[in-house]
Amino acid sequence: MSPTVLREGPFRLFFFSREEPRMHVHISHPDGEAKFWLEPEVGLAESVGLSARQLADARDVVERHTGEICDAWIRHFGA
Template identity: 70%
Template structure:
């Protein structure tokens, strides 16, 4: 099961509950998919 966190402009953001411990989110659209890590955080200046 992959609960949807957010949907916007054709993108679906979701996560899998039994994945690795680093916090991340998956994004899916009709054109493809991606995985974004939320940790570690960085500060861009």
């Protein structure tokens, strides 16, 4: 299961259920995907197929919505 947290422009942010306990979010784009850690701060974990510009845009989306993403994580996985 991979519930969508939000969509913005070409990006879809989502979680994979039962992947790993450290808070993170996946972000997909028509050209590729990335995974960002949310704690202790937003950081790129991995990416495939995205240009440097697309990664910067993806990071910006994650940073602007970190609170919303963390709230969704807690609702989905528990505290």
